[in-house]
Amino acid sequence: MKLASYICFILGIWGLAASCVPTRHLEKQQNLLYSIKLHGVEVNDPAKISTLYKQKANRKILGTTPYLSLYYFGRKFYNPAKIQRWMEEYRIQTNAKIAAAGTDSLKISDILAKREQRLAVMTRKKEEGNWLMTVGEPPAIYDTLKTQSTLRQIKTYLNTKGFFHSSVSYTEEIKNKKVYLNILVKEDKPTKIIQLQYNSPDPVIARIVDSTQSNALLRIGQNYDEEIIDQERNRLEILLRNMGFFEFRKPFITAKVDTNYASYAAHFTYIIANNKNNQPHKQYRIRQVNFVADAGLNRFGFKRDTIWYNNVKYLAYQHKINPKVLDSKLTVYPQQRYSLESTQQTQQQLNNLDMFRFNSVNYAIIADSTHGPQLDATVNVSPTKKYQETSEAGGSYTALLPGPFANVRLKVRNILGGAEILDIGLRGGLQGQYSSLDFNESIYMKDLGGNVGLTFPQFLVPFRVKKQFSRFNPRSRLNISYTYVDRREYIRTNLETTFDYIWQPSSTLQYVFTPLDISLVKTPRLSPDFDSLLNKNTTYGQSFTNALVPSINFTRFYNNFRNDNSGQFWRLFTELGGLTTLAAEQFNGDASIDHVGDLRLYKFFRVNSDFRKYYKMSSKAFLVYRVNVGVAQPVRSVGLPYDKYFFGGGGSSIRAWRPRRLGPGAYQAQRPQRNTTTNEILRDAAGNILYEKDYDTEQPGELLIETSLEHRFNIVGYLNGALFIDAGNTWMISEDINRPDSQFEWRDFLSEFAVGIGTGLRFDFNFLIARFDFSTKVFDPSYPKGSRYVLNQFTLADIFNRNNNHTTFNLGIGYPF
Secondary structure: OHHHHHHHHHHHHHHHHHOOOOOOOOOOOOOEEEEEEEEOOOOOOHHHHHOOOOOOOOOOEOOEOHHHHHHHHHHOOOOHHHHHHHHHHHHHHHHHHHHHHOOOHHHHHHHHHHHHHHHHHHHHHHHHOOHHHHHOOOOOEOOHHHHHHHHHHHHHHHHHOOOOOOEEEEEEEEEOOEEEEEEEEEOOOOOEEEEEEEEOOOHHHHHHHHHOHHHOOOOOOOEOOHHHHHHHHHHHHHHHHHOOOOOOOHHHEEEEEEOOOOOOEEEEEEEEOOOOOOOOOOOOEEEEEEEEOOOOOOOOOOOOEEEEEOOEEEEEOOOOOOHHHHHOOOOOOOOOEOOHHHHHHHHHHHHHOOOEEEEEEEEEEOOOOEOEOEEEEEEEEEEOOOEEEEEEEEEEEEOOEEEEEEEEEEEEEOOOOOOOEEEEEEEEEEEEEEOOOOOOOEEEEEEEEEEEEEEEOOOOOOOOOOHHHHHHOOEEEEEEEEEEEEOOOEEEEEEEEEEEEEEEEEOOEEEEEEEEEEEEEEEEEEOHHHHHHOOOOOHHHHOOOOEEEEEEEEEEEEEOOOOOOOEEEEEEEEEEEOHHHHHHHHOOOOOOOOEEOOEEEOOEEEEEEEEEEEEEEEOOEEEEEEEEEEEEEEOOOOOOOHHHOEOEOOOOOOOOOOOOOEOOOOOOOEEEOEOOOOOOEOEOOOOOEOEEEOOOOOOOEOEEEEEEEEEEEEEEOOEEEEEEEEEEEEEEOOOOOOOOOOEOOOOOHHHHOEEEEEEEEEEEOOOOEEEEEEEEEEEOOOOOOOOOEOHHHOOOHHHHOOOOOOEEEEEEEOOOO
16 A cells, blocks of 8 residues: 555656646747657668757656756856856955066966966857756747758668658647657668679779678669668678778769659769779889887987898887787788778787787888889888876775775886786775675675786697787786685685686677686684584585695687677677586596595586676667576585576675575575574564564575566756666575575576666766666565565665665666666
8 A cells, every 4th residue: 555655656756747847938939849749660770860850859867857947947047148147256365466477478378378278168158058048948939940950861861771762741739838849751662682793993993892792791683772772882892902902992982863764763973983094093012011019209319129030020119019919910911902901900919919009000002113013011100108007996885884986007018018907906995795694784894805816818738829820819827816814704705817818809708718716715714602503514604624626628609799889799608617626527437526635526517698788778768687697516516616606696696686685586585583682582482483584694596587677767967867677596406405495496586577667867077987776676586476566665665775675776887787
């Protein structure tokens, strides 16, 4: 009933606001453009057509126009005459200051600079309005001339798509000074290409073009589309420039269309002309390649030293990077035919080294060459800083305690003379946690750590790698990291060493193969009180066992995130642990090997797939969804390393649950009730311990399924909003007698999905995104069947109660996914 009352109240407020669109400020002959609806568009893209509107309605939220209302509210305080008077008085004051400065030109310059800056701000305020007016929106006064212009723009667009017989009209309806505009489009049938030809007076070019017809973007039977027609011109230009035609450009290609043969049909011809002198275009070869390793540096009286390597001349006042390494990134060599693709590939590979501020590949035509058309190539690079330091500081607020943190990183380039990169990082912080001994007490956790990484710009392997592989930007990375966690209950350390091979077949695809990943986990201190609470047979208890965790893993990243913030991301991760132990068991009579000394050995496999899709709904609105699935299983051993389990809940998971506290399955964690004053365990009259739901103990699982759907939209300026729904859970695949109902069952798993809904704010400051999310539970699988719908338990008091277990606040940096 409480929830129903809240919904009725919100709907009532919304209905009242929707009926109060401000039109009373309009003049007698003015009307407000309230909405534009597009009708009849079935083949073409309505989103692209909507960008052609010469006039747009004011933004609405649930039928209301809050930005327009904000503009009118700000206008109440807007007084341009007052601003003008202030500007005139300010000029008089500054003129007096200038006169008092006498002949002090420096002081006069400072006064003038300050005056121009302040006057520019006030002029903008006078012309555009005060802050409230600029945050809001001025009224969209309906203009029929702009409507006519919109119709012409749409008709032109339809013509570019081959709909030459289309028509565009409109109707308008005016109610209470609000205009409801309908744009009516009749697309009719599109014109199709029934004949396609490529003509060139140069037989060499004609032969090249004919041999690549299978790659053509324009084909017979396609709709006439000027966008594709232009893309085919681009393809031809790049094709010919990659075949040595250095001076060839797109204007030499013209497109001729004839629609007079039949209705809805077009004959199409690409004409590739000779050069400006009506001579065949020249195919160039490279005569010489010079590599200037310190371009822009001039040392008078000194000449650059020269080193020849692989027929390339390397010049520098001091050679700091081994030419062998630089050669592995070059794809431009003497005697080669000029290629735009090779040129761009060289620039990209040099850029990937992260050694240079800029790089370029320039060409000079050799005049009067006796060996045919030739070019000299010059590769210019300018070294960047050898040392680069970055630091970060911030804080969090969890368990009623503020938690400061700081990170410092140092990057050292070319440390061994082979374009290597050394990374050194240190971090430290305090984080509020609820005590495991007293859940009503907040304590600090100290988190200290660091890492040292060394990246090489090639594969470190005992055999020769073909040079063609260099276009995949191969790298080898050795990294050693250490983490130290100190809580009142325990001290835990993790020393990890990894060795990775990294390569990128394309701009959207990256692979990471880690043949060596060794973690040494130790617990040097365990308080007696905490030790007595641990059940060493549980996954949580096992995490405090000293362990050695060797593994190999492989990761595939796919990311085609575009400049308009749309696209998709997919991360696929696979890991195999304890392969050497499994191999040793084969030579040990198949007997299990679980320890080496006092260190526990684990054998396991782990797979995780994280997919995200970003849909652009408008220029400032997106729909984003995520599907994250993972499975981890021990192999001929009991249990997994604790950090190899999956966890649900938290700011980047199911946000209505606290981090790592969801699941597994329908398991309902319980703990003894304690007296809030004495911390003594409570019992009933018969002496039996009283239990309550435990929302504070982490709950690891072997199977993860979670999904999220989020609508992101702009509210004003750098402030964005979000509405979201999260669903999912973790489960155990192995039987866990200590956590009943935690095991995955096909017949029950859908009913065991946890569901949460929420809303959030994102402060997008370009350099970082601060995120505030509020989420509440809808379905809680830890309740018995038939009682899992819990949204009706939500109360407004939950928003202000930090200790409630029904709703959560999440503060984070960056988007949740």
